[in-house]
Amino acid sequence: MTQVTIAYILVVDMRTLPGRMRRWSLARQMLALQIAVVGVTVTGGAALAFLQARDLLVEEAAGKSRAVTVSVADSPSVLASLGDSVALQPYAERVRRETGVDFVTIMSTGGLRYTHPNPAQIGRRFLGTTAPALEGRTFTETYTGTLGSSVRAVAPVRDAAGRVRALVSAGITVERIGVRLRGQITGAVVIGLLGLSTGGAGTYLVGSRLRRQTRGMGPAELSRMYEYHDAILHAVREGLLLVDDAGRLTLCNDGARELLGLRGEADGQHVTELGLPSSLTGLLVAGENRSDEIHLTGERTLVVNVAVVRSGNRSLGTVVTLRDHTELQSLTGQLDAERGFADSLRAAAHESANRLHTVITLVELGRAEQAVAFATAELRAAQELTDRVVGAVREPVLAALLLGKSAEAAERGVELAISPDTELDDIGLDGRDLVTILGNLIDNAVEAAVSGVPPARVDVRLRADGTTFLLGVSDSGPGMDAATAREAFRRGWTTKGDGRGLGLAMVGQAVRRLGGTIDVGGGRGAVFTVRLPLRGRDVP
Structure with a gap:
């Protein structure tokens, strides 16, 4: 499931919210939902990072084990010292320490060990798969041996004639991979918590702004207000215009469209672009209160009232009402x-x-x-x-x-x-x-x-x-x-x-x-x- 789908389920489908949460204000609901989205996103990102890091570490361990195994199998000294544990054990331990793997095991084709990090295991049978290597192929696997579960590689040791004379296996334990993985996950968790706190702070700021703009009302109240607003605009026979401080028409109801003879989409246009008589256009852009002024259009006589809306000393625009005075x-x-x-x-x-x-x-x-x-x-x-x-x-x-x-x-x-x-x-x-x-x-x-x-x-x-x-x-x-x-x-x-x-x-x-x-x-x-x-x- 993608993050976009999660956001849709949590934010868009408000019907899934609990009853108590539905009574919250819109800003509060959005704050809770955005925090949930951020939390899910960060958690999902951390989980994905964990899986990717684990796969990368396993892949790295397999590659390193394969390289060490092939290198040891190709060493002439190994072929020359086959069967001599006294000579092979020091060599295998030196390679193990220098390469950073957890074990290097040299064994006979029958699986008897010549070397092992635990000398007590020398002479015992190797625990793991050997059949592909006996056929001349190098392979990797995860297997549980004497040192626990490990990612290992097995390669054949060939003589000059190409015959398989012995086998070499090197590997890294899963426990060691887990230690490295936990170190990386700790850093990822710290980054995730930092992202979560940053996202939460940003969400709180967005919620505060939304709370101011919606005046603390909930979705049901906003929906009801819009329905009342829309019903009133379409129901009243008088014309109603809202003109912003820049002289652009922001609202025009059906009555105003009919009285002014407006066609097409008028919202957003400047009043000078509406094709109105010059006297009426001048009245709309004047930004002054007017009461019961008579204005003539092409076919109608209109009574026009203009009220300037202010917030403090700042003008927010004008509200214009139109009444048809033609018949009268x-x-x-x-x-x-x-x-x-x-x-x-x-x-x-x-x-x-x-x-x-x-x-x-x-x-x-x-x-x-x-x-x-x-x-x-x-x-x-x-x-x-x-x-x-x-x-x-x-x-x-x-x-x-x-x-x-x-x-x-x-x-x-x-x-x-x-x-x-x-x-x-x-x-x-x-x-x-x-x-x-x-x-x-x-x-x-x-x-x-x-x-x-x-x-x-x-x-x-x-x-x-x-x-x-x-x-x-x-x-x-x-x-x-x-x-x-x-x-x-x-x-x-x-x-x-x-x-x-x-x-x-x-x-x-x-x-x-x-x-x-x-x-x-x-x-x-x-x-x-x-x-x-x-x-x-x-x-x-």
Whole structure:
């Protein structure tokens, strides 16, 4: 089993932990598991080192024994002194001491010893395998003899004719190999303990850092927090953005993606790379607290709140919430139009009361003919405006808006004129968007006309030509140059200079939403021309 497999079993599969350990914090569990991994690794390494050292020492002993055996077997003095223990014993002992082996035994082909470290064993039979050597082959083996278990080699002694005349065996006892092995294992154990203590210290430091970062919570708590966090992000309809101190988007929920029209993977991108309107981008990178600001995207009106998150004096980024204000803004615009129309009716009723009192007074003074002429003239003027608007514009929402705006303009001393070629049936476009476009354009035109040279006048032209709805509004005001026209549809632009203008920005948004275009021209004043497509309609 590899160390990687051991680490996986101990660290990844948390289900194998005891019940009490599962209740520990994540940092504490990781500390215990890492110490276990380090301990297993060090123990496994020490065991492997022991086995390798043992095999190396055995192999070294076998090689050394073989070399000594072959060297003695090839010595001419051995062949010359065969059978003479008095001559061979000193020679064998000298070789044993000089080479460091534990025994050198010279024997007859029948296995009777001529030499031995214990002179009492001379003349006795050799304990071990001799058959391969009698066949002329040198071999090694581990065998238990008179000196105990030993790693030995056996080689034949040949004469000039190549016949096997005797055998030589040299070897090193296993006990001596064990002494050397224990010396090496002691060093390995010291190194292992040093590695274990170093690993434990490192693991403790890692665990301390992890404890600070996880705030002492356990895996179950972290998992539950992630599940709640993920569920909330996907459940809330409002948009939520987290922007770090470098201006990069670190979190974006489903609501924010829909409201901002984000596509693909937005997390990790800088807010300037998201393709948002410049005003909204500037707000996200400003790093300032903002409350309930209105911002426009391509098709939506958003209420934006920004809260800067700080740790001490250090800014950690900003939390941004987005609410869709499009429908409410449209309804507000429509309500403003209805309120204006109601105010116009009240003003007209008040004016009618004044005129009625005038008529009654003329009657009481006996000037009945003058009273009839006065009443007829006033009725004819009011009726002509109503008949002209209702007759030319059969779109009820726009007709009501025009009547209301006419009365408002009249109160401010501005003549609101309907172009003679205005002719409009029910065109099937969204009434709220049409109110937003026409109402705001007329309001801005009236403001411009009031500030211009008298007589103040606003002209409105509505017409459906083929598959295009044409809406034009011009005024007698001072007009605007090309640079001003480009800025006019930006959020916050206004002739008042207070930075709170929203009307023309909403006009541009509504036109884009309906797939149309808007042009700004000049002349005596400003001329706004809106073209909206009438898809799937055959309009004469």
